[in-house]
Amino acid sequence: MDSYYNEGTLVNEIxxxxxxxxxxxxxxxxxxxxxxxxxxxxSLLITGETGTxxxxxxxxxxxxxxxxxxxxxxxxxxAIPETLLESExxxxxxxxxxxxxxxxxxxxxxxxxxxxxLDEIGxxxxxxxxxxxxxxxxxxxxxxxxxxxxxxxxxIIGATNKDLNKASAEGKFRSDLFYRLNTVHIVLxxxxxxxxxxxxxxxxxxxxxxxxxxxxxxxxxxxxxxVLRSLPWPGNIRELKNMIEKVITFHKGEHVTPExxxxxxxxxxxxxxxxxxxxxxxxxxxxxxxxxxxPELSLIFRTLLExxxxxxxxxxxxxNVAVLIEDMNRKSDSVNMHSVEEVKSIEDLMENTEDLNLExxxxxxxxxxxxxxxxxxxxxxxxxxxxxxxxxxKISALNLENEF
Ligand SMILES: Nc1ncnc2c1ncn2[C@@H]1O[C@H](COP(=O)(O)OP(=O)(O)OP(=O)(O)O)[C@@H](O)[C@H]1O
Ligand SMILES: [Mg+2]
Numbered sequence: 001m002d003s004y005y006n007e008g009t010l011v012n013e014i015x016x017x018x019x020x021x022x023x024x025x026x027x028x029x030x031x032x033x034x035x036x037x038x039x040x041x042x043s044l045l046i047t048g049e050t051g052t053x054x055x056x057x058x059x060x061x062x063x064x065x066x067x068x069x070x071x072x073x074x075x076x077x078x079a080i081p082e083t084l085l086e087s088e089x090x091x092x093x094x095x096x097x098x099x100x101x102x103x104x105x106x107x108x109x110x111x112x113x114x115x116x117x118l119d120e121i122g123x124x125x126x127x128x129x130x131x132x133x134x135x136x137x138x139x140x141x142x143x144x145x146x147x148x149x150x151x152x153x154x155x156i157i158g159a160t161n162k163d164l165n166k167a168s169a170e171g172k173f174r175s176d177l178f179y180r181l182n183t184v185h186i187v188l189x190x191x192x193x194x195x196x197x198x199x200x201x202x203x204x205x206x207x208x209x210x211x212x213x214x215x216x217x218x219x220x221x222x223x224x225x226x227v228l229r230s231l232p233w234p235g236n237i238r239e240l241k242n243m244i245e246k247v248i249t250f251h252k253g254e255h256v257t258p259e260x261x262x263x264x265x266x267x268x269x270x271x272x273x274x275x276x277x278x279x280x281x282x283x284x285x286x287x288x289x290x291x292x293x294x295p296e297l298s299l300i301f302r303t304l305l306e307x308x309x310x311x312x313x314x315x316x317x318x319x320n321v322a323v324l325i326e327d328m329n330r331k332s333d334s335v336n337m338h339s340v341e342e343v344k345s346i347e348d349l350m351e352n353t354e355d356l357n358l359e360x361x362x363x364x365x366x367x368x369x370x371x372x373x374x375x376x377x378x379x380x381x382x383x384x385x386x387x388x389x390x391x392x393x394k395i396s397a398l399n400l401e402n403e404f
Contacts, residue, residue: 010035018060020053021204022197026189030057037184038064043136045121045181046159048188050385051238054159055119057186061157062115070114073107078123079378079388086128087144096145108141108152115155121181122162122173123389129174132156136180156181191233191240198229201237205244206253215253223258231265235385363398366391370403 011031015021020031037044038061046054046061055074062072080088087096091106107116118124124132135141139151158181167173191198202220210217220228233239243264247256254260365384373379381391395401 007032014060014064018056018063019204020056020060021201022194023200024189024194024197026194027197030186030188033184033186034060035064037061037186039066040184041065041155042183043155043181044157044183045164045185046157046188047161047164047185049161049190049234049236050382051236052188052190053237054161054188055117057188058117058119058157058159062117062155065115065155067114067155071111072115072117073111074117074119075107076119076378076388077128078120081392082125082128085125086131089128090131090141090143092144093146096143100145103143106141106143108135108154109150111154112152113154115157118156118158120160120387121158122160122164122167123387124173126172126174129177133174133177133180136177191236195229198240199225201240202228202244205241206248206256209245209248210253213249213253215248217248217253218255220256221258224256224261227258227261227265238382359398362394363400366394366398366400367403370400 011028014031014035015027020027022028034057044058044061046057048054058074059072062068075089077085087100087104087106089106089108091104091109092100094100094103118132131141135152135154136156139153140149141152142149162173164173164178164182168175168178199220202225206220207217209215228240235242247260247264251260366380369380369383370377373383377391378388381388384391386394
């Protein structure tokens with residue numbers, strides 16, 4: 001009883017220290033694993049869908065380790081073009097490649113005695129993975145263009161929303177690296193699997209926004225809270241946080257009802273009609289059951305599942321697009337005519353589905369988001385619900401490079 005009490009108190013203290021909100025079994029379990037693993041030097045793998053708190057947990061793992069006070073270097077493996085990633089990680093000597101006019105110290109050297117957080121590690125090119133494995137096993141690496149081996153003392157934390165087990169089975173991720181990273185694996189749940197934490201999260205984000213803007217906080221009605229609990233939240237806690245900040249800001253902290261919320265739920269979502277969709281899985285990606293019938297039926301079954309997952313992707317994309325348009329419309333009083341015209345043309349495109357040319361549609365959406373986020377590719381990718389690497393690919397495929 002005593003030790004249970006102590007463990008519970010510790011879990012709560014850690015959550016408070018690192019602003020981890022949630023009282024569900026899922027969150028407490030992840031925090032318990034964090035407490036066990038953080039003080040060790042073991043590599044840590046944190047997985048979960050986008051916006052589930054991987055970076056929050058990575059920061060907490062560093063903050064709870066003996067390396068606290070030493071560097072915490074965060075590298076987004078998907079945001080750095082493949083050709084640059086190795087020189088960023090390991091550094092390079094002068095003249096190592098065209099354009100290497102100076103010597104450069106890589107992130108591993110900078111982070112010596114501290115932690116390297118490899119975000120979106122599932123997107124790391126296979127060649128770089130071999131070099132990472134060497135650092136993990138011996139702490140050794142060489143700068144590009146050098147033959148001198150260097151040694152560092154770093155702890156590695158990797159995070160991804162990809163299924164590395166599957167990626168390694170498909171040969172896209174080195175299995176030896178996967179096993180090495182997987183020593184401790186914290187799985188962060190999607191928000192829809194711990195919807196009971198939504199009221200706490202809403203209160204937290206709403207109060208914080210009110211504090212920042214110096215507004216009185218007047219809470220959410222029970223019905224409004226039920227609506228929030230029933231949404232599928234494909235963007236998880238990040239999406240919830242953004243929505244709450246928007247609602248509180250635009251309504252100046254007033255008591256939030258379902259009628260107010262309605263304006264912030266994109267029409268693409270079933271809950272726009274404010275009904276309980278707790279048991280409607282259509283927007284959720286679930287672990288599908290394996291079908292074990294005849295090969296023909298199995299093929300049909302798999303095709304259906306693929307169609308369903310395509311549909312989920314499209315819905316998710318439309319959801320993000322709707323959020324973008326809604327945002328732009330709300331700001332339309334203060335934006336210039338050019339942006340308003342652009343919003344209109346995207347709306348026209350969406351309405352005119354007969355003429356819908358997917359490529360043109362994608363092009364317009366990307367141009368629109370690039371303007372909105374002033375060319376910040378990470379924010380553009382986030383707002384569209386795609387990885388930065390996919391965004392780069394699309395920009396290149398759609399010949400948009402010269403525009404930004
Ligand atoms: N348990 C939590 N309590 C409070 N805030 C949280 C929690 N989890 C995440 N957040 C907040 O949600 C946002 C997204 O979290 P974070 O950046 O850690 O997600 P992520 O899993 O790294 O997402 P991505 O895969 O897109 O990089 C941040 O603003 C973070 O502060
Ligand atoms: Mg992240």
